Amino acid sequence: MFTLRIFLSCLFVSFGAVQLNADDAVAPQAPEKPRPTPENVEPGITFDWVHVDGPYVALTFDDGPSAKLTPKLLDLLAEHHIKATFFLIGENVAENPELVAREAREGHEVASHSWSHPNFGKMSDDGVRGQLRKTDDAIKSAMGKSPTLMRPPYGSIAVRQKKWIHQEFGYKIVLWDVDPLDWRRPGPAAVCNRIVKNTRAGSIVLAHDIHPGTIEAMPCVLKELEAKGFKFVTVSELIAMETPLPPKPSPTPKPSPSPKVSAAPKSTPVKSTSSSPTPHN
Ligand SMILES: [Zn+2]
Numbered sequence: 399m400f401t402l403r404i405f406l407s408c409l410f411v412s413f414g415a416v417q418l419n420a421d422d423a424v425a426p427q428a429p430e431k432p433r434p435t436p437e438n439v440e441p442g443i444t445f446d447w448v449h450v451d452g453p454y455v456a457l458t459f460d461d462g463p464s465a466k467l468t469p470k471l472l473d474l475l476a477e478h479h480i481k482a483t484f485f486l487i488g489e490n491v492a493e494n495p496e497l498v499a500r501e502a503r504e505g506h507e508v509a510s511h512s513w514s515h516p517n518f519g520k521m522s523d524d525g526v527r528g529q530l531r532k533t534d535d536a537i538k539s540a541m542g543k544s545p546t547l548m549r550p551p552y553g554s555i556a557v558r559q560k561k562w563i564h565q566e567f568g569y570k571i572v573l574w575d576v577d578p579l580d581w582r583r584p585g586p587a588a589v590c591n592r593i594v595k596n597t598r599a600g601s602i603v604l605a606h607d608i609h610p611g612t613i614e615a616m617p618c619v620l621k622e623l624e625a626k627g628f629k630f631v632t633v634s635e636l637i638a639m640e641t642p643l644p645p646k647p648s649p650t651p652k653p654s655p656s657p658k659v660s661a662a663p664k665s666t667p668v669k670s671t672s673s674s675p676t677p678h679n
Contacts (some may be wrong), residue, residue: 402637440557443564446573448600448636449643452593453628455597456636457482458574459607460679463490463497471616472500478620478628481505484607485549485572488513488533490672491540498540507632508537509547510569519554521579526559530567547572547633552679572633574604574679580612581679589615594622602633604679 448456460481468484475482484501486508491498502508512518513529513536521529530548538544548569550559560571563604578584578592589612593603605612623630631639 417460440453440560440564440571442570444571444573445602445633445637447543447575447602448640450600450636450639451641452639453599454628454631454634454636454639455599455601455603455623456631457603457605457613458485458549458633459483459605460485461490461515462607463494463501463609465494465497467522467610468494468497468501468607469615470613472506473504473601473639474613474620476504476614478624478630480523480620481507481632481635482509482630483509483547483572483633485509485511485547486533486537487511487515488529488536491533491536495536495540498537504543507545507547507634508538508541509545509549509572509633510534511549512551515551517552517554518550518559519552519556523559526563527566530563530569534567546570547632549573549679553564570634570637572602574602576601576603577679578603578605578615580605580609583609583611586611586615586618590618590622594626597623597626597628599628600636601637606679 457480459468459471462484462485484506486498488510498508510530510533513532516525516529518526518529532545546569548563548567549572553573555563555571563569564571576593576596578589578596580589584592589605593605593615597603605615607613
């Protein structure tokens, strides 16, 4: 039964993620993503990647804080002088308010990831509102101010929901463009390789500080990304650095006789995994 639930969840989320991709700002280096139309783009509201001038990236950690694992991650980030963004579950905030205060005190960004990790896409507005209000209150109580970012569990959210949530709570909706699928526990080496391989300037990297393998992968991730020259900022800092996309080259008049259907050029990330099933984001 559990397997079936996971399978159905994968199916649903896979479909939802494809829809989400169409909703979000398109990256010029990600030709596999459908081009957004004016109707389904919410400029200034939704971000899965940010166009920046410079090697800046944002590491994000979901579903915590974890009393056991988050302190280890915070120690490591402090050693590297790296600021990250934490999308917290309200229930865990209520259990570990001191960890939330530590995250904020050490310069990390604290953001909302709902109270109990439900699927917003299947909920009433009042249900979603209750999840967000309770979490906002818990975070405010723990660190003295409300968050300004929200990531919907599983990345599942309708365009209409994004709009009213932004209007009512002032949140920007943050998704991701790099997903190592660490919730499947593929081992620290795989988590590190996937992140390092797919991260580019402006990336928002998804990970979870509730899985031991993710924490074990982080020394490798930080070392490798630093070696590639990346600089780490919070999601709000990354968004504040956004620069306009360069104008697109005008289309060639002649249709190509053999349209390319293969993968992206070598210089681009191999795959935007945000369209992969992500049952536990
Ligand atoms: Zn999550």
